[in-house]
Structures are given as structure tokens and as C-alpha cells.
Amino acid sequence: MVLLNLLGRAAARTSLAYPVTQKYAGASLSIACRSFSRDSSSGSHSDFEPKRKQVSDEEEAKKMIAGHVRDNKIMLYMKGNPSMPMCGFSARVVKVLQDEGVDFSSVNVLDYPAIREGVKQFSEWPTIPQLYVKGEFIGGCDIITGMHESGELEEILKDIKKQ
Amino acid sequence: MNNSEQFPVETSIIKKLEEGLDPMVLKVINESHMHNVPKNSETHFKVVVVSEKFTEKELKSLIKRHRLVNSILKDEIATEGPVHALSIVAKTPEQWQKMAEQSDGEENISIGTSPNCRGGDGSLPRRSS
Numbered sequence: 207m208v209l210l211n212l213l214g215r216a217a218a219r220t221s222l223a224y225p226v227t228q229k230y231a232g233a234s235l236s237i238a239c240r241s242f243s244r245d246s247s248s249g250s251h252s253d254f255e256p257k258r259k260q261v262s263d264e265e266e267a268k269k270m271i272a273g274h275v276r277d278n279k280i281m282l283y284m285k286g287n288p289s290m291p292m293c294g295f296s297a298r299v300v301k302v303l304q305d306e307g308v309d310f311s312s313v314n315v316l317d318y319p320a321i322r323e324g325v326k327q328f329s330e331w332p333t334i335p336q337l338y339v340k341g342e343f344i345g346g347c348d349i350i351t352g353m354h355e356s357g358e359l360e361e362i363l364k365d366i367k368k369q
Numbered sequence: 370m371n372n373s374e375q376f377p378v379e380t381s382i383i384k385k386l387e388e389g390l391d392p393m394v395l396k397v398i399n400e401s402h403m404h405n406v407p408k409n410s411e412t413h414f415k416v417v418v419v420s421e422k423f424t425e426k427e428l429k430s431l432i433k434r435h436r437l438v439n440s441i442l443k444d445e446i447a448t449e450g451p452v453h454a455l456s457i458v459a460k461t462p463e464q465w466q467k468m469a470e471q472s473d474g475e476e477n478i479s480i481g482t483s484p485n486c487r488g489g490d491g492s493l494p495r496r497s498s
Contacts, residue, residue: 285490294484295454316490323448332439332446333454347484348456349431 226274226311267324275338279366280310283325283336287314295347296335302354303337308363339363378411378451382442386418389441393462394419396480400456404486406493415456417480419465434459453493456483 275281280303286292288300288310303310315322315334322334329336329343337344339362344350353359373380382397396417401410418438428434435457445452458480460468469475489495 286487292487292490294487297487298484326448330436332443332448343432345432345435348458349435351481352431 226278226313264320264324264327267318267320268328271321271325271328274311274313275341275343278311278338279340280308280363281338282310282312283315283321283334283338284312285314285316285334288312292316293334295333298347299335299337299350302350302359306354306360306363308367339366375409376411378445379414382414382416382445382452385441385445386416386438390418390420390422390437392418392420394465400454400483403483404454404493405489405496407496410493411451412453412493413483414452414454415458415480415483417458417460419460419462421462423459423461424463431459 271283282299282303284291284293284296284299286296291297291300292314300312313321315325325334325336326332329338331343331346333346335346335350337346337350344359344362345353350359353362376399379397379399383395386392386395386397394417396415398415398417399411400413400415402408404410404413406412416438422428422437423434428437438457438459439446439455442452442455444450446455465475465478468478472478
């Protein structure tokens with residue numbers, strides 16, 4: 207059984223079982239996924255260790271991704287997380303979203319190889335980062351940067367900011 | 370060893386984009402040296418393509434243009450392929466001309482700098498210090 211401990215002002219979800227970090231302008235909040243297995247081989251009880259949900263199957267990953275992009279208005283698949291990106295292209299997209307002043311959710315694909323591959327198949331796009339807004343794949347670093355500079359991105363995000 | 374033997378990926382990218390897009394301007398820039406990979410790697414590229422083909426109605430949006438370039442280079446950028454990152458600048462001749470005017474000459478056009486490496490995720494061989 208996976209219990210979710212949600213911090214911050216996001217609506218409480220009863221069965222959110224995927225590894226999404228919610229980034230609020232200025233602060234990064236992690237969603238801790240805890241499972242109650244009884245593996246006691248490490249000495250300390252596993253109840254006290256944060257556990258990651260195992261995502262082993264690409265079909266399962268794609269279903270999860272469909273859920274992520276449906277449930278999170280701005281969804282970023284990146285390398286690393288917003289407070290510590292592990293790739294310059296991912297870092298640039300994070301910066302753009304911060305400059306746009308929006309809250310967003312993200313998944314660190316480096317922790318989840320099945321999601322890393324699954325998201326490429328889902329969007330038919332070969333690289334990470336990938337940004338989805340209102341369920342639609344918008345683009346990677348070049349496109350997001352270009353749209354930010356042209357004002358197109360602000361237009362797309364306008365409705366979301368109002369809510 | 371000539372250029373195409375030393376840099377087979379770059380050679381292949383140039384050939385495929387020339388055949389697929391008949392570009393007016395084509396620059397294929399190996400940016401691997403900006404990343405944490407060994408010398409003479411061919412893992413990170415920036416391509417600048419100016420083509421009449423992008424004036425087609427269905428290629429008006431950036432994402433459609435990028436998808437077309439991705440499909441032309443699909444073997445290079447596949448997960449098991451050699452290219453780890455591909456930065457694309459895709460313009461119509463008119464857009465390129467406008468950029469040239471704004472920059473006082475084609476040679477001054479800024480195509481943007483790719484972001485600095487953040488060390489990578491460990492999946493590629495590292496540059497030896």
C-alpha cells in the first residue's frame with residue numbers, strides 16, 4: 207500500500223501514487239511516497255525510509271504519464287529537480303517557468319528509467335526536458351525558450367495564472 | 370583521416386538534412402565539447418536550418434518543424450543512437466533575412482548559446498581530466 211504525504215496548498219489526493227514534485231514559486235516541495243513493507247534487513251524499520259514507487263513497465267509508465275499530464279496543468283519532465291537540475295537544458299526550462307511566475311509539477315526522469323523512455327514514446331519526442339500544458343505537449347528547451355522570448359508562452363499560461 | 374571519417378555523425382547529419390530539406394543555409398555545430406564527454410565526441414549538436422520547406426502551412430509551428438528535423442535524424446537521436454542532445458533553429462528564408470537585417474548582416478546573426486552542462490546523468494563516458 208502506498209500512502210502519500212502531500213505538503214503545501216495542493217488539493218489533497220487520496221491515491222496519488224506517482225513521483226511528482228510540486229514546485230511553488232520560490233519553494234520546492236517533495237511528495238514523499240511511503241510504503242509499508244516489512245523489510246528489516248537494513249536494521250532500521252522500512253516504515254521510516256522514503257520509498258520510491260517502482261515503475262517497471264513502459265505501458266504502466268505511459269498510463270502514469272497520461273495521469274500526470276491530465277492532473278497537473280503544467281507538467282515538466284526533466285533531469286534532476288527544480289532546485290537541482292542535472293542538465294543545462296532542463297535548468298533553462300525551469301528558469302523560464304520561474305520567470306513566467308507559474309507553479310508547476312515535475313518528475314525527475316533520472317530516477318525512473320521507465321518514465322524516461324515512456325515519455326519519449328508518449329509525446330513521440332526524443333529528448334528531455336518535455337513540457338506539457340493542460341495535457342498538451344508544448345516542446346523541449348529550444349521551443350520553450352523561443353516561445354518565452356516571443357511572448358507566446360505567456361499567452362498559453364495566462365489562463366492558468368488566472369485560476 | 371578525412372573529416373567524414375573522423376566525424377561520421379556530423380557527416381551523416383549534414384547529408385540527411387541536405388537531402389530532406391534542401392536548405393538555403395545549413396549549419397551543423399558539434400557542441401559536445403561543452404559537455405562532460407570525451408574529446409572529439411559527437412553527442413551534442415546544434416543545427417541551424419533555413420529552408421523554403423518551412424514556409425509550408427503545416428510547418429508554420431515550431432514544434433512541427435522540430436518534429437520534421439527529428440524524423441529526418443531519427444536514427445541519430447534514437448535512444449540507442451549516438452546523439453544525446455539536439456538543439457534546432459529552423460527558419461524560413463524570410464525569417465532568416467529579417468534576422469540578418471536586425472543584426473546588421475548574416476554573419477552577425479545570433480543563434481543563441483546552448484546552456485552550460487550540469488555534469489550529466491552519468492550515462493555517457495566522462496571526459497578524462
